[in-house]
Amino acid sequence: EAEVAQSPRYKITEKSQAVAFWCDPISGHATLYWYRQILGQGPELLVQFQDESVVDDSQLPKDRFSAERLKGVDSTLKIQPAELGDSAMYLCASSLDRVESTEAFFGQGTRLTVV
């Protein structure tokens, strides 16, 4: 069964360091999402890609976060510098297309702890 792959599963980093997460969506899925989930809350969208283009990054803290999806396949989310408040689960998801909001399938996430 096709899955969304994410790595690493867990990451501990020191405050002010740089950190990066990787996501490989389900093959053929044009839309890719990065969500952040703070403990005890629902996920919130950070950035949405349609192929290689960003279609929504309104909630991405652009002073420290960046995301790219070169060639419209896998994607990288970077934080530099990391802050204590960035500790959260970072979830990647993909869907066939954003039109008609086809169901999104999620990876297992990267749990980030900033110390």
Add this chain to the structure above:
Amino acid sequence: AQKVTQAQTEISVVEKEDVTLDCVYETRDTTYYLFWYKQPPSGELVFLIRRNSFDEQNEISGRYSWNFQKSTSSFNFTITASQVVDSAVYFCALSENTGKLIFGQGTTLQVKP
């Protein structure tokens, strides 16, 4: 503004009991989609159902059933004869035809043997 409210933070039941998880949503769009996801302790979100705003038919899938009522802006989820494996956090979500999901705060369901 879009919003999803799951008023029940935690629910605890004994195995074989039926349980209903409530979801109330707000949107100004006439075309929208509603979802339920399950998040077990391992962390990944597992898709359960997608329903569009024009289809108010209730749906049943095994022990799971969903009740969509536009008049009350609700999309409730019932598990019949609950099992220990149903223990997880359940999220209701709304999308306004952009793909972006607006999640509720989640309901933690604990099913005791």
